[in-house]
Amino acid sequence: MPAQLSPDFASLQLTLVDRFVELGLGTHADGVHRLTNFQRRLGLGTPTDPPSNHVWIDVLERINTATTHAKRVETAMDAHSSLSPPVPEHVVRGWPTAGAFSIEISGNVAHTHFYAMDDDDKSPLHPSKLEIRRLELRSVLTTVRRNHPELEWVVGGSWLYTTASYASLFPPAHVAGAVVRRGGRTFRGMSHWGQFLDHRWHLRTTGLAEQFRDRVKSWTGKDPSSLFPIDTLDLCSPITVFDMPRPSPIGS
Secondary structure (H helix, E strand, C coil): CCCCCCHHHHHHHHHHHHHHHHCCCCCHHHHHHHHCCHHHHCCCCCCCCCCCCHHHHHHHHHHHHCCCHHHHHHHHHHHHHHCCCCCCHHHHCCCCEECCEEEEEECCEEEEEECCCCCCCCCCCCHHHHHHHHHHHHHHHHHHHHHCCCCCEEEEEEHHHHCHHHHCCCCHHHHHCCEECCCCCCCCCHHHHHHHECCCCCECCCCHHHHHHHHHHCCCCCCHHHHCCCCCEEEEEEHHHHHCCCCCCCCC
16 A cells, blocks of 8 residues: 655645644644544544543654754654554454445444455546446445444535546535535544645646645634635534435436
8 A cells, every 4th residue: 555644745734733833722732632643643643632542642742843844744754664554453453344434323323434445556446446436435335224224314524525527426415515624623534635646646737736725824813714725514404314316426
């Protein structure tokens, strides 16, 4: 699997942290814990408040004492190179999974997660794979509904819902209720940060990172989610929506 943290990606996230500190909103340790997904990218477990993983606490302390942006990037990458590759959360927590889709169950809610590990150098959302992805989603939802008849809702949250390919995997009625996420306090996953990476975990050359850096320069400290060029969408619909006929493939 490709490395999940590169110097470019670390630097991009730390740009936001530097501005957070400049505005007097907290320390570099506070910013890294709240605003980056370093903990997950380093394979140091699910973030908690306050931080509880002793290795993660040590990483935060070392980043906090680094005196320049370059040294903070170097510290993050040193940690990355010294630690074992991260194990995906759906594997660690044993969530029901089919291919790229897993389901986190909380009460009567099924939360969809997307994590593709294809090794053929094609995007997991390449047109040739969309029918496979639909089958995976249908399969895992069928399994959890059979084993958890109490489920009533399906929720999800990601920038990916803004793309035609990903949105086409879900019933139109599910996507139609999407709302833009605003007011987030933490940014520890890929629902925001993933928009800057391609499927090889390389920083995209589409100009999104440059737009983000420009917005960060003038950030006043309000709602960091507004800094990301592509909105993150939150979706919630009754699980019965998934009983509707499956969406047609793009271009049909």
